[in-house]
Amino acid sequence: MTQELHIVGGGMAGSEAAWQAAQMGVTVVIHEMRPHVGTFAHQTGHLAEMVCSNSFRSDDDEQNAVGQLHWEMRAANGLIMAMADKHRLPAGGALAVDRDLFAQGVTETLRALPNLRVETGEITTLPTEGHWIIATGPLTSSALGAAIQAETGAERLAFFDAIAPIVYADTIDMNVAWMQSRYDKGETEAERKAYLNCPMNRDQYEAFIDALLAADKTEFHEGETAGYFDGCLPIEVMAERGRETLRHGPMKPVGLTNAHKPDEKAWAVVQLRRDNALGTLYNIVGFQTKMKYGAQTDVFRMIPGLENASFARLGGIHRNTFLNAPTLLDDQMRLKSRPNIRFAGQVTGVEGYVESAAMGLLAGRLAAAQMLGTPLSTAPANTAMGALVHHITGGAEAKTFQPMNVNFGLFQPVDGLKGGRRGRKDRYKAYTDRAKADWRDWLAAQS
Template sequence: MTHDIHIVGGGLAGSEAAWQLAEAGFRVRLSEMRGSGERTPAHQTDHLAELVCSNSFRSDDAESNAVGLLHQEMRALGSLIMRQADAHRVPAGSALAVDRDGYSAGVTAALADHPNVTLVRERVDTLPDGPAILATGPLTAPALATAIGGATGAEALAFFDALAPIVHFDTIDMDIAWKASRWDKGEADYINCPMTKDEYLAFHAGLIAGEKTEFKEWEKDTPYFEGCMPIEVMAGRGIDTLRYGPMKPVGLDDPRTGRWPYAVVQLRQDNAQGTLWNIVGFQTKLKHAEQVRLFRTIPALRDAEFARLGGLHRNTFIRAPELLDSTLRLRTRPNLRFAGQITGCEGYIESAAVGLMAGRFAAAELSGATLAPPPVETALGALLNHITGAAVAETYQPMNVNFGLMPPIEGRTKKADRKRMYTDRARTAFAAWVSPPPPAADRAGISYGMPASA
């Protein structure tokens, strides 16, 4: 063999797993089918760790937000995904948003240049016989998906994920729109497009009546993930659902009137140059022509030109609590680990975090050591516990990291204090887990938090 471990899939999870193993001194074969003449319904480039939906890694607040805490833990473990996200950050208030092209190009270059990584542009149709991590994501190629189904003995689950449109900045009418953050907190990082009541009601009606993409027969009865709900599906839940969701006007004073609009469409910067902005929360399965027609009824977007229109693709994931052990190994074939969205985690950073853990578990195993799973009090441990132990397999659904996945704080506390208590407790548990490993000569049979480089 010319490698110590084979990683299949070069998305966020596979890229992060490859980096962790390579940095630990192991030889990695990283297989990515994009670039070999293969495509997926969602990707547009051959870059590793491409972001196919939003360009946001969500909140970077590590004091009161579970996602920000996950960011912090991953940075402490030398995450490549976080390093490149920080290097290509664009303004987004307290959120961590990135220039998507610069970020993915940075990930690709870092792995392609690493002496321990062999990047191979190939489609893998069968399960590897040696140590491997399967990080093929929600759009796993059919042949490999069939092989996974044969090895798991369980039917894969699926849900739909939707893409939001991206608008060219110079086609937004800034005489109508304005830049601001809600309640004027932080920098004015969002473009706000106001709508009157009549404009909103007409837009709502257009969403309901608009022509949508038809489901294929095998896609019917597949549930949406709640955190990425198409806007027309949200609209169908009630006339004011959008005004309490992505079109909420609260805390946004229109400088032309001094008052909150009836509804607001928000756009967030999508690249470093500020030339592209994505419409926040506007994931959709409307047909492309219908999207252009309807979104141009938003006054500030009446002349909008779109760099990308919204779309919809099917995501597939396994019943991880039933199939995987606490270190992400397939119980029936322990040479295989799974990582990323195929495990049923949801979100960019969660996918990368599971890749990070899979890489570290594999590195420990290859070095003959034992890596204890991160404590459930940490963001990493809470996410891992949801995937491998906490959920009921029959009703298992994708989940973003959140404080609800952690053990509850005992006693009565104020809501604001409780979040800080979660993060303080998590940092204490994390610090204990990553205590330095013993010297190489004393490693045998000892469990520790950070596997040393081989």
């Protein structure tokens, strides 16, 4: 009987895991509950649907840890990065994509593979036999979440995650707004004008903060505590930390010059990033929110240039569940109590589309290699992928474990380079040079 690798969840991690395993010759079954069972955030039945943002963040593979992760995934023939590159949009130094074309591309590519099939339906229990990868992400269904909790014996961990609204481009007043990337960053004209900017003077900013703080918010159920991942805070939570917080965060005005009034310095600026290839939709950058829908339209139309805005999608908040990976997973990403099951993606305690896909890439390769009788060591610790997986499977403090983006703080120090701001650029370059060399060696050992 042919062995099959079963992958639960067709998001970023599940899709990448399936692609990697199938490329190694393993027969793969993706179990995706959508569209049979929907979620708060998803709108289609496509695999790898992006719901929070359309950005993969920085693409700089010399001075940025997530850019190095991009490089490693490309070097490993990653499907997620290939589709991101194919459907990328101008975004300065960041990698942003047309989310619909991206998801369609991933779905069509995977469904075309002869040794892969997609089965629609919800998996509600943890399997006792066979080879499995659980990649259900932050919106793991209640039934499967309960099964995981029962197996691990641990209190279910969660934080609240929020998504930002999307505006129809033709409802933005371009007599007020202008196109410019911060500090005119980018090699092409399109990249230097990748963001749409809406300026505020001081009085407008103060009125906006007042309205934001007073707006009706989503209430939490009894017994829930509002723990947030700092990289995706709702704007009203940031505003509650101080009236100037937003002006030094997503609304900072630095590096921008108002094309309509070049001599007038904005007190704050709201940026929007193109959300599709047609340029008909724009995502309000950093404006994740837990405001109720009616309040959102009132508050966001206070932004100059958005007074008559129509919204393709309003923001929202949802529960995001993840494992206490340092205590539950081994360095092969297997559940210690049931080693026939691996976990991948955000449910392992990584944060971000790229990190989720990277953990899927690694889990897919590790599972396929084991099934083929040629087990692999996990990713080298000095690579971006290795630094991340080593952190979540043992490097992090279990008692205080929270979702983590890839960052250079997870990398082992480079011999001969001292810390400190002065040597940071050289240090980051040394990290990425070493990571590239180790990643090439790891991939070569598999060929």
